[in-house]
Amino acid sequence: MRKITIIGILFAFISSFAFSAEVNVFSARHYDSDIQLYEKFTSKTGIKVNVVSGKDKALQKRIMEEGADCVGDLYITADAGRLGAFQAKGMLQKAGWSKAIKNVVPSQFRSAQWTGIAKRARIIYYSPERVSANELNGMTYEGLADPKWKGRLVIRKSNNIYNQSLVASLVKNNGKNSTANWAKLVVANMARTPKGNDRAQIMAVAAGEADIAVANTYYHALMLSGKKGAEQQEAAKKVMPFFPNQQDRGTHMNISGAGMLKHAPNKSNAVKLVEFLLTAEAQNHIVNNTFEYPMISGVSANELVPGKDMSFKQDNKTSVKTYGAKQADALEVMLAAGWK
Ligand SMILES: [Fe+2]
CATH class of the missing domain: 3.40.190.10 (Periplasmic binding protein-like II)
Incomplete structure (x- = not known):
């Protein structure tokens, strides 16, 4: 009896590791509201979000120094040029963005390695x-x-x-x-x-x-x-x-966006998190806390932001990839x- 209990505990212990789902976010966005969003994602999916916050330069330095040992999956920052330049350094990989992502993010606001989550x-x-x-x-x-x-x-x-x-x-x-x-x-x-x-x-x-x-x-x-x-x-x-x-x-126009880090150990969970960030629920949360514009259509910007009705002409000719x-x-x- 006792032996069985010990084996049972051992099994539960091992399986908790084998099945523990997580995603590691390195974020230069300084919003508490982002953390609330990650918590919502965890309660919906059971995928734990570990966040490393910092300034862009410090985060990039750490990611580059750690190389293949870096546990980061997503690099989240508030400028397309930063994502593009980090990609040019070879620090991002093709993310394998799902249809759910590609269908809602216009192509000028994403690349194979990163995607906009707000504008x-x-x-x-x-x-x-x-x-x-x-x-x-x-x-x-x-x-x-x-x-x-x-x-x-x-x-x-x-x-x-x-x-x-x-x-x-x-x-x-x-x-x-x-x-x-x-x-x-x-x-x-x-x-x-x-x-x-x-x-x-x-x-x-x-x-x-x-x-x-x-x-x-x-x-x-x-x-x-x-x-x-x-x-x-x-x-x-x-x-x-x-x-x-x-x-x-x-x-x-510019974006807040997420890039898939070169050595991401939890790539599919990272894609799931980005999918969640692009849902109407998450987009509403973002626009009403940060006053950014929604990345997806069908979500209204906050009342206080200039151009809230989004009727102004956005530069859709110059892809943010060029920044x-x-x-x-x-x-x-x-x-x-x-x-x-
Ligand atoms: Fe800013």
Whole structure:
């Protein structure tokens, strides 16, 4: 009897290992709401989600140093250029995305190695007191170089990945030489030496330090929500969003996305997690916590985010896959222009 019990316990012990399902996520996204989503996934599937959080550079360094010993399955980050550049280093593998994923994520927002899970736009914010509708009429990213904006523009540093992806899209569309010239003119238009995050650019326009700013859509919603305090909420009310390039290729889009790591030990569970993140339930959770746009159709963006009805023209011509490929050129032209 006793022997049987011991064998029984031993069997249960071994089988708990053999059947324990998990997926390891290395995430540079800093949202508590992501953790709540992973918990929902676990309760639905029994697959445990282990999360390693960190900044992109630290996570990438760790993944590369650990090589084949790295237990990471998915690398989750908030910029397509980062995913593309990490793929170019050979650190991602073909994910084998399922039909469920391919059917809901438009092809310009995914590659064989990574896929978007939410969208964002990098747009212009302006002071309605100091910028007229006429001045903004037909405004484009290219138009940021117009001398009429001299001393009126704020945008963050060239080392910022969102700027690198935006400028990469300009390199792709207009060529490197043209974009190098553009960067010089943009630097000449800056109201101050670049500093601060996206929210700080919106604050600068609200405070009258500049008339226009470049920032991502979800930051404006975050400020309006009051989650960043009354001062930022008030500042957010003082600026208006403007979606550039509506008359040509559309507004610059970027993604939060997940890439399949080269040595992923739990690949099929990782695909299942990404499938879950692309369900209406998960997408609703994401858009109402991070104020990003949904990756899939049929889900509404949060009320506070500019362009919430998604009626603005998105740049669907420039695949986000090109951001990684043109990232080095983008940084080079910005630095050459003296963009701090
Ligand atoms: Fe961000």
